[in-house]
Structures are given as structure tokens and as C-alpha cells.
Amino acid sequence: MPQKIHIRLAAHRVNASVAVNRRVPKIFTPGQVITEQNEFMRGHGTYEEEGFLKSSVAGVKEQVNNLISIRPLKSRYNGEVGDVVVGRITEVQQKRWKVDTNSRLDSVLLLSSVNLPGGELRRRSAEDEHMMRQYLQEGDLISAEVQSVFSDGSLSLHTRSLKYGKLSQGVLIKVFPSLIKRSKTHFHNLYVGASIILGNNGFIWIYPTVTNSEDGVGGFVQNLEEVVSRPERETIARLRNCILALTQSKMMLFDTSILYAFEESQKYSVPELLVPEAMVDVAILTQDRLSMAENS
Amino acid sequence: MALCEAEKTFVLHGVEENFRIDGREREDYRPMELETNIVSHAFGSARLRLANTDVLVAVKIEVDVPYPERPREGKLEFFVDCSANATPDFEGRGGEDLAVEISNSLAGAYRSPEVFDLTKLCILKGRKCWKIFVDILLLECGGNLYDAVSIAVKAALWDTRIPLVKSVTVDGNNIDMEVSEELHDCQKLDVTGAPIMVTVCKIGEQCIVDPSAAEELCSVGALVISVSRNKFSTILQTGSGSLHPQTLLECLQTGHKVAQRLHDALIETLVDIKPSENSVGFLR
Numbered sequence: 265m266p267q268k269i270h271i272r273l274a275a276h277r278v279n280a281s282v283a284v285n286r287r288v289p290k291i292f293t294p295g296q297v298i299t300e301q302n303e304f305m306r307g308h309g310t311y312e313e314e315g316f317l318k319s320s321v322a323g324v325k326e327q328v329n330n331l332i333s334i335r336p337l338k339s340r341y342n343g344e345v346g347d348v349v350v351g352r353i354t355e356v357q358q359k360r361w362k363v364d365t366n367s368r369l370d371s372v373l374l375l376s377s378v379n380l381p382g383g384e385l386r387r388r389s390a391e392d393e394h395m396m397r398q399y400l401q402e403g404d405l406i407s408a409e410v411q412s413v414f415s416d417g418s419l420s421l422h423t424r425s426l427k428y429g430k431l432s433q434g435v436l437i438k439v440f441p442s443l444i445k446r447s448k449t450h451f452h453n454l455y456v457g458a459s460i461i462l463g464n465n466g467f468i469w470i471y472p473t474v475t476n477s478e479d480g481v482g483g484f485v486q487n488l489e490e491v492v493s494r495p496e497r498e499t500i501a502r503l504r505n506c507i508l509a510l511t512q513s514k515m516m517l518f519d520t521s522i523l524y525a526f527e528e529s530q531k532y533s534v535p536e537l538l539v540p541e542a543m544v545d546v547a548i549l550t551q552d553r554l555s556m557a558e559n560s
Numbered sequence: 561m562a563l564c565e566a567e568k569t570f571v572l573h574g575v576e577e578n579f580r581i582d583g584r585e586r587e588d589y590r591p592m593e594l595e596t597n598i599v600s601h602a603f604g605s606a607r608l609r610l611a612n613t614d615v616l617v618a619v620k621i622e623v624d625v626p627y628p629e630r631p632r633e634g635k636l637e638f639f640v641d642c643s644a645n646a647t648p649d650f651e652g653r654g655g656e657d658l659a660v661e662i663s664n665s666l667a668g669a670y671r672s673p674e675v676f677d678l679t680k681l682c683i684l685k686g687r688k689c690w691k692i693f694v695d696i697l698l699l700e701c702g703g704n705l706y707d708a709v710s711i712a713v714k715a716a717l718w719d720t721r722i723p724l725v726k727s728v729t730v731d732g733n734n735i736d737m738e739v740s741e742e743l744h745d746c747q748k749l750d751v752t753g754a755p756i757m758v759t760v761c762k763i764g765e766q767c768i769v770d771p772s773a774a775e776e777l778c779s780v781g782a783l784v785i786s787v788s789r790n791k792f793s794t795i796l797q798t799g800s801g802s803l804h805p806q807t808l809l810e811c812l813q814t815g816h817k818v819a820q821r822l823h824d825a826l827i828e829t830l831v832d833i834k835p836s837e838n839s840v841g842f843l844r
Contacts, residue, residue, distance in 0.1 A: 266587040269825040271711075273833060274595035274607070274840040352562070403562030433570040435581050488569045494577055501583040534583030539591050 267535055278540045282513045282551040292319035292334055299332065307333025337514065341366045341441040341465035343419040347410045348450040350436070350463035351421070353400050359393060361400055363408070366441065366465045369418035373400075377411060377422035379429070405431040407461050407469065427451060431461075433492055434471030435504050439511045441466035445518040452519045456526055458499045462517060470503050472496045498534055502526060505537035506546060513547035520557075525550040563777050571778045575763045580775070586768045587818055592711070594826075595840055596719040596833060604720030608712035611772065612702025614646075615709055617694060617716040621723075623737070624691035626682065634681020635691040636670055638663040640709070646701045655698070661798075662696070662709055668794045669710070669755040669786040675793055676754060680747075684728050687735055692720070703773040706784045710757035711826055717754055718830050721746035755786035755793040756823050758815040762801065767811050769818050783808070785815030787823075792816070 292298060297316045306312055309321040310332060323336035343349070343365070354370060355362035361373040375388055375396060400406065407428050408421040423429050441464065444450075450462045453473055461469040472492050492500075506525040510517060528549040532542045563571075574580050584590070590611045599605035602618035609615075624635055640663045642655025649655070670676045681690040694716065696709055724740040724747060740746075761771040761782040771779065780801030786793040792812070797803070803811070 266585055266821075267589075269589045269821055270591035271825050271829040272591065272593050273829060273837075274593055275837045277593065277840065352564075401564075404564040405567070431564075432566045434567070435570065436567070488565055491573050492570065494579065497574060497577060497579055498583070501579065501581060505582060534579075535585070535588055538582060538584070 270539060272540070278544050280513045280540070280544050280547070282515065282547050289324045291322065291324060293322050294320055298325060298334070303330065305331045307331045309334030309336060335442065337442055338440055339442065340368045342417070343367060343371070343410045343413055343465070345410050345412060347464035348407065348461070349410060349421065349465040350405065350407050350431070350461055350467035350469050351465070353402055353404045353406065356397050356401065361396070363406065363421060365419060366438070366467060367417070367419060369416065371419040371421050373406070373408060373421045373423070377420070377424060379424050379426070400430060405436060405469065407431060407463070431469055432471065432487060433490070434469055435500055437468045437470070437504055437507055439466045439468060439507070439517065443511060443514065443517050445516045447518055454519070454523060456499055456523070457496060458503055460503065460522065468507060468517070470500050472500065501534045502529060502537065505529070505534060509537065509543035509546045510550065512543050515547060515551065521550060521554060524553045528553070563774060567774070568778045571775055572764045575766050575768055580768070582772070586766060587814065589770045589822070594715055594829060596715055598839060598841060603722070604716050606712045606715035606719055608708050608715065610702070610704060610708045612700055613704060613708045614700035615712040616697040616699055617712040619716050619720045620693045620695070622691050622693070623683070624689055626686060626689040631686035632682050633678040634689040636676065636678060636694070637691065638666040638694045638696065640696045640698065642698045646698050662706065665706070665757070665784060665794065665796050666709070666713065669757065669788070672793060674753060674791070675788045677750065680749070683725055683737065684730070684735060688728070688737065690722060701773070703776050704759055704770050706757045706759050707770065707822070710755060710786065711822070714751055714754040714756065714826065715830060717749050717751045720749050722749065752827070753789045755788040756819045756826070757784050757786045758819045758822065759784050760811040760815045762803065762807065762811070767807070767814055769814065783811045783815065785812060785819065787816055787819035
């Protein structure tokens with residue numbers, strides 16, 4: 265039985281904010297004066313005009329000693345060495361792939377910084393160069409780590425570990441990079457029966473947990489014959505909708521918040537989680553549980 | 561945007577299982593948000609947001625001369641503009657093909673007199689009529705453009721107020737019109753017959769409605785079915801794939817059924833609009 269079709273009026277929009285009765289940081293808008301003194305150093309997101317330090321983006325102030333910077337909520341991804349990213353191949357070139365990682369410029373993945381199938385230490389021959397499209401072709405998704413940042417801000421990636429590589433079946437969600445909380449690990453095998461890669465660049469990959477580490481992530485194998493079972497599919501869809509609910513309320517995304525949201529969402533069916541009221545409800549319940557865990 | 565084979569497989573198996581990547585069934589719609597009277601200087605306007613698809617429609621009216629072959633009818637024209645904000649592909653003339661396709665399909669769907677009565681727009685037979693320009697701006701593309709556009713157009717026409725003509729005097733070749741100066745003296749259009757378009761997308765062996773952008777990439781072809789008052793108005797096939805006659809019939813049935821539900825939901829929402837409500841606009 266199909267669900268009812270919801271067409272709501274914009275005037276009846278639900279307020280997605282979960283910051284009711286909580287301290288809200290001051291938000292600076294572009295052109296707003298941050299400080300009138302000029303002993304401060306200008307950091308990212310700021311500029312000097314007529315002796316004032318002004319904001320060039322919309323975001324919150326971050327101050328380290330004398331350095332003031334404004335961190336925007338919505339921005340492209342600014343990579344840092346060691347970040348875990350999820351990206352999509354856009355181009356195959358000689359000796360390298362171009363990867364879309366939500367940065368201002370496409371990142372590069374050099375042929376010399378991937379683990380090729382068939383051995384750890386192998387010379388990369390001219391044959392490998394010809395085979396590049398067999399390994400990764402346009403449209404393929406990969407997980408990788410940022411190896412270095414070039415002077416123009418574009419990133420060089422590497423996948424020289426078994427946990428990185430081509431991604432198989434699953435769902436990609438795109439969120440703001442600033443919503444991903446930095447943590448020790450960005451690969452999580454959730455107990456609910458699905459795994460998740462929280463890319464620092466705001467790309468989140470949800471996929472069925474693989475039991476034997478040989479196939480799936482960490483290689484160049486995609487198993488297209490395997491049909492993901494219905495319960496796994498439901499878990500993945502629920503996780504997807506929960507993450508979107510948290511994103512709508514601008515909540516930080518990490519394993520605990522996602523698991524809490526997943527548990528709080530059980531009273532709704534998966535398609536019901538697309539309705540804004542349910543999304544806000546889940547976000548508020550999650551926020552409550554997070555602040556309770558923080559206080560105890 | 562492109563998808564890799566594994567993602568496509570995942571979407572495909574989901575459709576077969578009747579459990580799509582966001583948990584919807586094959587005939588489910590994503591929730592929508594509608595606002596009418598959003599452009600203050602237009603005669604009628606609407607904005608529809610369907611997940612990541614965002615459409616703004618404005619209606620403006622001019623006095624024009626009817627076509628000589630149809631002296632008793634007014635005119636209705638559609639224009640679609642693809643903003644480069646939606647996708648970089650629309651930059652320059654990139655969106656032109658899509659824009660022409662959408663406006664032509666709308667013009668086709670509204671052509672029949674049973675769908676939309678153009679005689680109401682006639683002011684003086686053969687001499688003066690109203691011409692309605694429907695301008696559609698695509699602000700964001702997240703799949704299922706046709707459905708979103710048709711709903712937004714219907715809502716904008718519902719919102720449209722045509723000034724009331726008090727008297728028309730003919731003096732030789734001069735025609736003088738007296739338009740009521742009262743702001744509230746205006747006619748509303750009858751849009752109950754305005755067509756609703758439903759895109760039925762064929763993925764694998766199954767047909768789905770309201771495809772997301774990812775699902776559109778997985779399908780070989782789609783059928784855009786416009787339905788007006790229980791009747792089919794136009795049918796348009798998009799994409800490269802071909803359809804088996806049996807599948808075509810199934811698609812038509814699905815489209816007809818879904819269009820009814822969509823129409824009912826839309827009318828229910830439109831009736832609910834109170835004129836006093838503050839406008840929400842784009843900044844909230």
C-alpha cells in the first residue's frame with residue numbers, strides 16, 4: 265500500500281533547529297565587522313577594510329591567541345593530510361586518476377599511490393598504465409586518504425592500505441564537510457548490521473557489513489551478483505534517512521550520534537522518516553540523549 | 561554526475577525488492593513543500609520543492625490580439641529557464657534542449673479545451689484577449705523535474721488573479737477597456753482540469769514514480785504521463801530505451817492512478833492556503 269502524498273505549505277514548515285534553550289554561537293555574515301582593533305591577525309574567512317577586521321563568509325568565530333578566523337557552515341572541502349575521504353573518479357589520465365572529492369579543485373590519485381591487485385611490492389609497468397581503466401573507471405567510488413596538499417589547495421590521495429580502495433554496493437550521501445566530526449577512525453562497523461565510512465569531505469558511504477575482508481572494500485573487486493538482503497537494505501535506508509535528519513538540524517555526525525538517531529527512529533517506519541516532522545523529532549531525541557550522555 | 565555499476569546494481573535490486581534506497585515503495589512520493597504568491601509583482605506565482613528539486617513559477621498577463629483562426633480564445637504560453645545554479649551543465653546554452661522539451665510538453669498538455677478553457681480569457685471577440693505567460697525557473701535539479709514543474713504550474717495558475725474588465729467600448733479602430741481599480745476585484749482561473757504530469761520510470765523490470773537523481777541514472781527510459789480529470793492529456797517518452805506494449809499499458813495505469821492521488825493531495829493543500837499568511841520566501 266503506497267504512502268500518502270505529502271504536499272505541505274511553506275508557512276507550515278517545521279523548525280528544524282534543535283538549539284532551543286541552548287547557547288547559540290554568534291554567527292557572522294559576510295562584511296560584518298568582527299573587531300575594531302587591529303592587533304589581531306587575520307585568518308581564513310576574514311579580510312581587512314578601513315582598519316577593521318571583517319568576515320568574508322557566513323560562519324562562527326574561532327580564535328587562537330591573536331589569530332581570528334571565521335569557519336563557514338557551508339563550504340567546499342579543505343583537505344588536510346591524513347583525512348579519510350570518499351570520492352568519485354571523474355577522469356582517467358596518464359599515470360593518474362582525477363577524483364571529485366567536493367574540494368574546489370579535483371584531487372589526484374597517482375597510479376604509484378594505489379595498491380594494485382596481485383602483490384604489495386610491484387613495479388608499475390607501462391602495462392599497468394594501459395590497464396588503469398580496468399582498475400578504476402569514470403564514475404567509480406573510492407575511499408582514500410589525503411597524502412599531501414599541493415600549493416594550489418588540490419589534494420593528492422593514496423589508497424595504500426587494505427581498508428581503502430574501490431567501493432562496492434551501497435548508498436552515498438552528501439553532507440556539509442563541517443558536519444563530520446573528526447575522530448580516530450572514520451570506518452565504523454555498526455552493530456545494527458551495516459557499515460559506514462564518514463569521509464571528512466562530507467561524503468558518507470553506507471554499505472552492508474562484509475564478513476570476510478577479502479572482497480568489498482580494500483581492493484578492486486565489485487561483486488555485482490550479490491543481492492543485498494531485505495533486512496540489510498532496511499538498515500541501510502534507515503541509516504541514510506537518520507543521517508539526513510541529523511543534517512537537516514545541522515547536528516554533528518559521528519558513530520554515537522548516528523547510532524542514537526538510529527535507535528530513536530525505531531518508532532517510525534523507514535519511509536516515514538522522510539517527513540520533516542519525524543526528522544526533527546529524531547534529531548531532538550538524539551540531541552537530548554547526547555547531552556544526557558555528556559552530563560553524566 | 562555518474563554512478564558506478566555497483567551503485568546501479570544496489571538501486572536496481574532495491575526497486576525489484578519494492579524497497580528503494582530511501583525506503584520508499586515503487587509508487588511513493590517524497591514529501592513536497594509548496595508556497596504560492598511568492599513573487600509580489602507577478603499575477604500569480606508558486607514555488608515547489610520536492611526533496612532537492614526546486615522550481616519557481618511566475619505568471620504574468622498581457623492584453624493581446626487573439627489568433628484569427630481562434631477569435632474566441634485567449635493565449636497561454638510557457639517558457640522554461642534552466643538556471644546554471646541548478647547544475648553546471650545548464651551553463652550558457654546547456655539547458656536549452658531540456659527547457660524546450662519541458663515547455664513543449666506543457667504546451668501540449670494544456671492544448672485541449674477540456675483541460676484548460678481559453679475562452680474565459682477572451683475580452684472582445686477577435687479583437688482583445690488576455691495572454692498568459694507562464695515562466696518556469698528551474699533552481700535545483702534533484703530528479704523528477706516534469707512532475708515538480710506540472711504541480712508548480714498548476715499551483716501558480718490557481719494563485720493567478722486576472723483583473724476584472726468592467727467595460728469595453730469600441731470606437732472605430734480604438735478599443736477602450738476599463739479595468740476595475742479595486743485590487744480585490746479579480747477573476748480566478750479554473751484549474752481543476754489542469755494536467756498533472758507523472759513520470760513513470762522503468763528500472764529493470766519494474767516501473768517507479770518520483771525517481772531521485774540516482775534512480776534516473778539507472779533507468780533506460782521513462783514515460784511522462786499527463787492526466788487531467790481522469791483523462792490522459794499527453795504522453796511523452798524520454799530516454800533511449802523502448803517499451804513493450806504490455807509495459808506501456810502497465811505504465812499508463814500506474815501513472816493514471818498516481819496522478820489522481822497527486823491531484824487530490826495538491827487540491828487539498830491549495831484549499832488550505834489562507835491569504836493572510838506571511839510569506840516565507842527563500843531566506844528561511
